[in-house]
Structure formats: C-alpha cells, structure tokens
Amino acid sequence: MSTGLDTPADVRRTATGPTAGLADGYAQTNLIAVPRDWAYEMLLFAQRNPKPCPVLDVTDPGSPRTALAPTADLRRDLPRYRVWEHGEPTTEPTDATEYWRDDLVSFLIGCSFTFEHALTRAGIPLRHLEQGRNVPMYVTDRECRPAGRLHGPVVVSMRYVPADLVERAREITARMPAVHGAPVHAGDPSALGVRDLDRPDFGDPCTPHDGDVPVFWACGVTPQAALVASAPPFAITHAPGYMFVTDVRDTDYRV
C-alpha cells in the first residue's frame, strides 16, 4: 500500500485506490479530456466556473504530456478512469491508452486533496482518511454558468470539521483558490439541495464525530456532471477520488 511518504512518481506508478493522503505535499488534479471540437467550451466553462473548475494545465490535442509532471503519461498514470459516450459512463479502466484519441484535449483541474496537507498541519482532522474512505461528493442544486453546449450543476466534496475549527479551515483553504479555495457552504446540507449526507453521489459516506459540522467545497467532479447534463459524444475523465498526482508542491498554489 502507498503511504504519504511516496513520491508523486511512485504514486502514479503504484496506486490502485483513491489518492487522498498519498504523496503528501504535492498537488493533485482532476482530469477531463474532450475532443478538440469541445475544447473551447470546456475551457470557457471552467473560466466561468472557477470555484469548481480551476484549470491548472491544458494539453495540446492528443498529447498525454503535461507541464505539471513532465515524465508522466496521462493515458495510464491515474489509478482509475471513466470513459464517457453521449453523457454516459461506459467503462472504468485502470489504463486509458486503448481509448485515447488524437483529438483529445486534456484539462487538469485543481483538486481539494491538495489542501488536505495544510489542514492536517493545522490540526484539522480529516474523517475520510481516519476512516479509510474516499471523500464523499454530492451533486447540488446550484447550476454552473453555462458555456455554449456545456451546462450542469455544481458538485461539492464534503468534510466533517469540528465546529470550533471551521473558521480556521475556511482561512487556510481561502488562500488556495487554484484548488477550489474557501468552502461554498458550511452547515445544513439542504441549503445546497443535498438531502442525505449518508448517500453521496460519488465516493463513500463518512461518519461525523460529536460536534462536527459538514463543510462543502466546490469539486472538480463538476465537469463530469456537465458531461451527464450536456452529453458530448466522447470524453475521458478520472474516476472520482482517483486523481492525477502532479510533481508540483501544494504550497505553490498558496497565495
């Protein structure tokens, strides 16, 4: 099993599960690769929705190379992918090479796992790591600002935080806008249209401790909700929680 002490290259080569807590101190990203014909709308969608979709890199068409990790291969260095056709996930391979296309433009979008190291250092417990689970994620009733053919709801990740540490968690993450920044909400999930915290749309449910408050951050799975809503003919993404681990230090994204 991988540990937080592994290098990013180690994790890219060996990880098979969700990547929260791995390669401690390095930024992680979401992946969404769409045909060139959809690339402008994807980039514009991200620009118009910077909280859920902070873009850290965009590849040239067909290229599996990113400036965020020059030796990595985006076709096979994530632990799990989702292949999409017409808005439906069709398969979840651990290697996407056979599905790759020459016209795919890959977008690497900041991931909240990147600020977890900073939260841990500040003494803020992370229940999903304590409980050995993927972080829970929920589709909200908030709509993204659309871009051409792309539209869909905001997705959030949720972490239970002790009530007296919520403000500290807000301060720490507000300084990292490239990995979703400050929470979009803390407290009653119904304010986001989320009905049941024990039934996340992606990832695993977590168990709160007494006095914990649910805190919600915008999530890079939002483009996958846009795939469902907008049904482009083809896309490849990461599987939620199974992120791309970069060679960039998390502190490089702190303002």
Place this chain on the structure above:
Amino acid sequence: MSTGLDTPADVRRTATGPTAGLADGYAQTNLIAVPRDWAYEMLLFAQRNPKPCPVLDVTDPGSPRTALAPTADLRRDLPRYRVWEHGEPTTEPTDATEYWRDDLVSFLIGCSFTFEHALTRAGIPLRHLEQGRNVPMYVTDRECRPAGRLHGPVVVSMRYVPADLVERAREITARMPAVHGAPVHAGDPSALGVRDLDRPDFGDPCTPHDGDVPVFWACGVTPQAALVASAPPFAITHAPGYMFVTDVRDTDYRV
C-alpha cells in the same frame, strides 16, 4: 475632468484619457476581442500565462455585454480603442461600434490599476498619478508560453516604489492574483531586457524620487504584443492605459 469619486458608469460615459485613479475602488480591465476562430487559442494563451493574462470574463460571440458591468456596452464604453489587422494597429477610435463584428469574442483581463487603491491606502505613493501621466509599460525579453498560433513576449507595467515599501507593495498585490498579483521583478530593469525606463513601449515615462526602486508587474497589454508577434487577421483592444471600468469592487479580487 473625472475624479476618483465618479461611479464606474460615470467614468464609462465621460472619461477621455487614461483611467488610472478613476472610479476608485472598482476593478478595471484590459480588452482583447478576437474572431471566434481564434477564441480558443486566446483563452488557452491566457490560461497558460495567468500572471499577464488573468481572465475575468469572456463574452458570447458578437455580444458587447459582460457580467462585470451589466449595463455597459463594450463597443463604446472604453475611452480609447485600438483596431488591429494582421498584427498592425490601424486606428485608435474612441468608439469601436463601426468596427465591431458578429464573430468577435471579447476577453476582459485583469488590470493592475485595480490594486492601486489598495497601494494608496497603504501609503505607497503612485508616481504616475502624482505626475498626471499614464503608467509606463515595457516589452520584456521573457516569452509567454505559446498556445497554438498565439505567441509573444510578456509586457510589464512599472511603478517606482520607495525602497522601504517594496516588500509591502509585494504583499498587498500578491493577494490579488486576478489583477496580476505580485510583481515579476523589482530593481535592475535589464533583468527583464528593458534598456531604458525613460522610453516605455506604451504609456508615459515617470520620474523617480530619490530612493525609489522600479517595480514591475505583469501587464494585460501582453495580448497586444501577441497580436504583433502572431498577426491574427483582426482584433480590437483597448488602447494601453485606457481601460474598461467595471462595476465589480476591487476588494472582490482580493484572496
């Protein structure tokens, strides 16, 4: 003459000169409008060069409307424009309506005038305002990361800052990445390939006081240098220093 007490709408309607110091407390932006066929590369160029090109809004093709100032008309609410053909500025009208095209996508890019209010409040003098001049801007020897057909050098704006206040200016502006963030350099201009501070490429020369240090920030005129280098068939921009004044508070862009 306009004063800093004017509202953004007042400035949009009445300003005829450079906009530094006007509508104090409101964000200002650069404008670059390119044909839809070049929009993806322009947006990607901005994403890959976020220090000079922080995108605050992108319009739909042909639309003169922006979310940053819902009642404004981008075709006529800047004090001065530049019209470009094949990489050459052809005219500098005060109203761009007759040059507008249905396929133009407008990019509104953060401007360093936005953080000048915060610098002033911190007691940092602004020589260009004291001296009634446009801010000086320089083409550097640093190349932007290219995007498809778009490439070109980084342009910087320069402000003389008393040596003992340079660090304070850095701290204040670092918290505003959407309007160029921290300086790219302070001190010897030759480190940026700038030969003569008294001969700026855009704007006016300023006179330093004893003990002032030249401090350089990435500048939203960078896309205009990319027009020169890359020669797309058509574009409309603001004239350097003659910015679009938005209805958004400057503090909204502070992290």
